[in-house]
Amino acid sequence: MDKNKEKIAAEVARRRSFAIISHPDAGKTTMTEKLLLYGGAIHLAGTVKGRKADRHATSDWMEIEKQRGISVSSSVLQFEYENMCINILDTPGHQDFSEDTYRTLCAADSAVMMIDGARGVQEQTIKLFKVCRLRHIPIFTFINKMDRAAKNPFDLMDELEKVLGIFAVPYNWPIGTDGDFQGVYNRRLKQVELFHERGDHGASKIEAAVFKLDDPALKTVLNSYYLEKLTADLELLDLAGDEPDPQKILSGEQTPLFFGSALSNFGVEFFLREFIRMAPAPGARISAQGPIDPVDTPFSAFVFKIQANMNPDHHDRIAFIRINSGRFEKDMEVLHNRSGRKVKLAQLTQFMANDREIVEEAYAGDILGLFDPGLYHLGDSLSAGKRIDFEPIPVFPPEHFARVSARISMKRKQFQKGIEQLAEEGAIQVYQEPSIGTETYIIGVVGELQFDVLEFRLKNEYKVDLHIQHLPSRLARWVTCEDPAKMPQPGELKIGSSALEVLDKDDRLVLLFESEWASSWVEERNPGIKLLSIQDLEEAAQP
Numbered sequence: 308m309d310k311n312k313e314k315i316a317a318e319v320a321r322r323r324s325f326a327i328i329s330h331p332d333a334g335k336t337t338m339t340e341k342l343l344l345y346g347g348a349i350h351l352a353g354t355v356k357g358r359k360a361d362r363h364a365t366s367d368w369m370e371i372e373k374q375r376g377i378s379v380s381s382s383v384l385q386f387e388y389e390n391m392c393i394n395i396l397d398t399p400g401h402q403d404f405s406e407d408t409y410r411t412l413c414a415a416d417s418a419v420m421m422i423d424g425a426r427g428v429q430e431q432t433i434k435l436f437k438v439c440r441l442r443h444i445p446i447f448t449f450i451n452k453m454d455r456a457a458k459n460p461f462d463l464m465d466e467l468e469k470v471l472g473i474f475a476v477p478y479n480w481p482i483g484t485d486g487d488f489q490g491v492y493n494r495r496l497k498q499v500e501l502f503h504e505r506g507d508h509g510a511s512k513i514e515a516a517v518f519k520l521d522d523p524a525l526k527t528v529l530n531s532y533y534l535e536k537l538t539a540d541l542e543l544l545d546l547a548g549d550e551p552d553p554q555k556i557l558s559g560e561q562t563p564l565f566f567g568s569a570l571s572n573f574g575v576e577f578f579l580r581e582f583i584r585m586a587p588a589p590g591a592r593i594s595a596q597g598p599i600d601p602v603d604t605p606f607s608a609f610v611f612k613i614q615a616n617m618n619p620d621h622h623d624r625i626a627f628i629r630i631n632s633g634r635f636e637k638d639m640e641v642l643h644n645r646s647g648r649k650v651k652l653a654q655l656t657q658f659m660a661n662d663r664e665i666v667e668e669a670y671a672g673d674i675l676g677l678f679d680p681g682l683y684h685l686g687d688s689l690s691a692g693k694r695i696d697f698e699p700i701p702v703f704p705p706e707h708f709a710r711v712s713a714r715i716s717m718k719r720k721q722f723q724k725g726i727e728q729l730a731e732e733g734a735i736q737v738y739q740e741p742s743i744g745t746e747t748y749i750i751g752v753v754g755e756l757q758f759d760v761l762e763f764r765l766k767n768e769y770k771v772d773l774h775i776q777h778l779p780s781r782l783a784r785w786v787t788c789e790d791p792a793k794m795p796q797p798g799e800l801k802i803g804s805s806a807l808e809v810l811d812k813d814d815r816l817v818l819l820f821e822s823e824w825a826s827s828w829v830e831e832r833n834p835g836i837k838l839l840s841i842q843d844l845e846e847a848a849q850p
């Protein structure tokens with residue numbers, strides 16, 4: 308291998324790019340911050356949310372985040388730990404922003420699933436888990452908030468298996484789960500690790516007191532009740548539990564399970580160490596030209612997220628790319644697959660939330676932000692060598708619809724510009740009613756809160772107040788016809804009042820329904836047509 312390739316191979320091998328998935332409030336933000344603390348990227352942890360002074364961990368790109376107390380835009384945090392280079396893709400936590408989260412997961416090589424020990428597997432965890440499953444990425448589970456009363460750990464394992472269908476292999480085991488957390492038994496190192504609160508609520512790193520199970524000194528610090536319970540638990544685990552199997556972990560069949568408390572740092576560092584040991588480095592990616600090896604292929608990347616106006620002072624638009632192979636060097640020229648144009652990659656930034664740093668070089672697994680003059684679309688590929696088309700990012704069907712217009716019709720131009728921008732970011736899907744002009748659009752979104760984002764961003768970035776009329780429709784179906792000559796025109800279908808007829812951005816006929824039942828009814832009454840969901844439509848379009 309030549310020196311250049313050797314360097315790339317070494318850099319790729321030490322990269323770990325992952326996303327944290329969780330139900331809101333399970334502790335994702337706290338965990339992110341603690342990982343930064345252990346990575347030396349910050350020195351004292353505070354609360355990530357709502358603390359302006361410590362800019363490193365804030366992701367308050369949007370005013371709405373503060374108002375709602377939720378994180379809307381995903382940021383990328385990079386830090387080094389024990390010579391590993393770690394990229395955390397910080398996914399928005401609110402269930403209504405799941406579409407953006409889904410896309411972010413396309414840029415991750417593994418996921419950390421945070422679960423609140425008292426609540427177990429929650430609704431949003433299930434949704435996000437399913438996407439990880441689809442992508443076959445390994446999932447590491449951290450049961451959080453063990454400093455409080457939690458569910459029985461065996462029941463939690465059972466829940467993971469029954470609800471998610473994944474087998475959990477505990478790497479540590481909690482001692483004291485009724486709000487009397489003493490520490491954990493480390494199953495890999497076969498030792499008891501006892502924790503002591505430092506009294507600063509986890510603002511600084513902690514050390515554990517370590518004992519072998521048969522160490523007489525252990526009895527002097529741990530009540531015999533805990534020791535007996537632990538011994539019984541461990542016996543049961545050895546009898547009934549699965550052995551860790553690296554292959555099953557990589558394919559997402561098994562999940563390494565960790566217990567701890569992000570708030571007080573209990574178990575955070577052990578988790579980080581084990582995670583970087585087991586989580587995969589960037590691997591080959593699927594493309595229309597075959598698998599793309601991260602080391603053997605020159606630079607290539609794909610756009611997984613677009614966001615405009617992150618900085619209210621400059622109305623710039625950022626395309627986030629994930630490097631899939633090779634090395635990025637500042638000012639390099641690459642091929643943009645959709646336009647067929649050569650583009651120069653100048654001024655790429657890496658994001659430490661709001662702090663932008665210009666990047667000189669980066670490697671497969673890294674995430675970069677590109678200033679986007681309006682050239683990039685979600686899913687576009689860039690490559691330094693021959694053309695590469697990475698597999699498309701999945702689209703998600705909208706479930707909420709509204710008729711949207713500008714309150715003041717004089718603002719129509721701005722209104723259209725804002726709607727177009729948000730559509731390109733993938734935040735909304737835009738339809739039009741036939742015979743109605745561009746003053747009113749039908750907007751479809753995956754999560755209802757996206758309407759708030761739409762309203763907020765149009766007001767703040769485009770100075771347009773919106774009129775939003777929510778519609779009862781819940782699903783969109785594209786009208787297709789085997790014989791294109793017989794394709795119905797708007798107004799020709801027998802739909803009664805069961806559907807709303809609209810055109811999508813490519814002028815294709817779409818029906819919006821309140822239920823599956825209504826959609827089947829229309830299909831029956833109109834022989835020759837087939838109604839397809841966006842996913843079916845895209846699948847049908849595949850060669």
Ligand code: GDP
Pocket residue numbers: 329330331332333334335336337338356400451452453454455567568569570571
């Ligand atoms: P996110 O919505 O998943 O990002 O959750 P946050 O990290 O914002 O945490 C939600 C709440 O749970 C906050 O009040 C945290 O302080 C609290 N929290 C996070 N981790 C722990 C933990 O280990 N123990 C306890 N008791 N509270 C925690």
